[in-house]
Structure formats: C-alpha cells, structure tokens
Amino acid sequence: xxxxxxxxxxxxxxxxxxxxxxxxxxxxxxxxxxxxxxxxxxxxxxxxxxxxxxxxxxxxxxxxxxxxxxxxxxxxxxxxxxxxxxxxxxxxxxxxxxxxxxxxxxxxxxxxxxxx
Amino acid sequence: xxxxxxxxxxxxxxxxxxxxxxxxxxxxxxxxxxxxxxxxxxxxxxxxxxxxxxxxxxxxxxxxxxxxxxxxxxxxxxxxxxxxxxxxxxxxxxxxxxxxxxxxxxxxxxxx
Numbered sequence: 760x761x762x763x764x765x766x767x768x769x770x771x772x773x774x775x776x777x778x779x780x781x782x783x784x785x786x787x788x789x790x791x792x793x794x795x796x797x798x799x800x801x802x803x804x805x806x807x808x809x810x811x812x813x814x815x816x817x818x819x820x821x822x823x824x825x826x827x828x829x830x831x832x833x834x835x836x837x838x839x840x841x842x843x844x845x846x847x848x849x850x851x852x853x854x855x856x857x858x859x860x861x862x863x864x865x866x867x868x869x870x871x872x873x874x875x
Numbered sequence: 876x877x878x879x880x881x882x883x884x885x886x887x888x889x890x891x892x893x894x895x896x897x898x899x900x901x902x903x904x905x906x907x908x909x910x911x912x913x914x915x916x917x918x919x920x921x922x923x924x925x926x927x928x929x930x931x932x933x934x935x936x937x938x939x940x941x942x943x944x945x946x947x948x949x950x951x952x953x954x955x956x957x958x959x960x961x962x963x964x965x966x967x968x969x970x971x972x973x974x975x976x977x978x979x980x981x982x983x984x985x986x987x
Contacts, residue, residue, distance in 0.1 A: 791974050802978035849917055853974050861974035865917035
C-alpha cells in the first residue's frame with residue numbers, strides 16, 4: 760500500500776524567495792517518486808522524478824528535489840520563485856518498484872502563490 | 876498531432892444518463908490510466924490498462940466501465956451518472972519500463 764502526504768494545501772511566497780513544497784510518502788516497495796505541476800485548466804506536466812541512483816534530482820524550470828529514505832520525504836525546492844511558478848503541485852509515488860504497471864498515488868496537491 | 880487527447884473537454888449531463896469520455900494516444904504506449912481530480916483528494920485512479928483487452932480496477936472504480944479494444948484508445952463510461960461523479964477526469968499513458976506518465980488535458984464533467 761502507498762500513500763502521499765503533502766504538508767500545506769496552500770503556500771505563498773514572494774518573487775525571488777525560496778520555494779519549498781513538502782512531500783512525505785509511505786510505500787511497501789522501493790518508491791519511485793514524482794512531482795507534477797498543473798497550470799489552470801491544463802493537464803499535469805512532469806517536473807522531475809526519482810527512480811534509482813542519485814538522490815538529488817533536478818527537473819525543469821529550476822526545480823529540484825531530494826529523496827531522503829530515512830525521512831520518507833521528497834521535498835520540492837526552487838531557490839528563487841518566479842511569477843510563472845504559480846500553479847498547483849502534486850507529489851506522487853509509483854508502485855513501479857514492486858510491479859510493472861507504475862500506478863501512481865497522488866498527494867492532495869499544494870497551490871503555490873507567488874507575490875510580486 | 877502526436878500526444879494524448881481527450882474528448883469532450885467539457886460535458887454537462889443529467890443524473891442517470893450514460894456518458895462516455897474518450898482518450899486517444901499516438902505513442903503506442905502499452906499502459907493507460909484514468910484518474911479523477913477532486914478538491915482535497917488530488918488525483919485518484921479509477922481504472923488502468925496494461926494492454927489491449929487487459930484492464931483492472933483502481934482505487935475508485937464503482938460506477939465506471941472501461942474497455943480497450945485498440946492500444947491507442949481507452950474510453951471511460953459512466954453507466955448511470957450521479958452527482959458525485961462531477962469531477963475533472965484525466966487520462967494518462969506510459970511506455971513499458973518508463974514509469975513516467977503523460978497526461979491528457981482533462982475532461983470537466985458536470986452531472987446535474
């Protein structure tokens with residue numbers, strides 16, 4: 760069984776400030792972890808993913824995340840927020856480590872607001 | 876154009892009616908998925924398919940039916956729509972061995 764908890768349904772930052780979106784997961788198999796971004800009235804776009812190997816993964820638009828097994832966390836960060844980062848962000852865990860289908864279990868989502 | 880498309884993008888229907896949401900992908904991905912998105916729940920898996928004629932239930936399958944006669948199509952049918960099925964529905968696909976899922980633009984369904 761898998762689950763994902765995103766701490767904070769809304770996060771607000773100023774333009775240029777650090778972005779930190781928190782994600783904790785639970786998985787009975789080695790986790791594959793993902794962050795997706797959703798802009799208004801659009802589908803989900805992959806930001807970055809962790810499968811195996813390096814625990815610090817870099818994604819698009821300057822985002823990165825670090826897989827910490829001991830803390831069961833996969834927090835998303837960006838050093839300097841831009842107005843265009845305003846969107847909803849979803850953390851997800853895949854069962855790919857245990858089966859071949861890669862079904863995703865999503866967190867509840869975090870809406871990021873960026874103030875000028 | 877290549878990619879994953881959904882139709883219709885918006886649909887309003889009445890309680891009790893049958894509704895079919897279409898999903899089409901041009902990548903020949905083996906795996907396809909249907910999710911629903913609701914406030915406070917993120918996205919939840921309804922059904923998934925590993926290949927043509929192979930489908931299985933996800934987390935919230937009640938009230939939905941799927942079929943997959945061709946690799947590129949994965950329609951989702953609400954046999955008798957209820958207000959609780961008002962939601963945004965997303966289709967996704969992925970290739971064997973690559974667990975990154977590609978999402979369609981979504982269908983916003985309102986059941987009155």
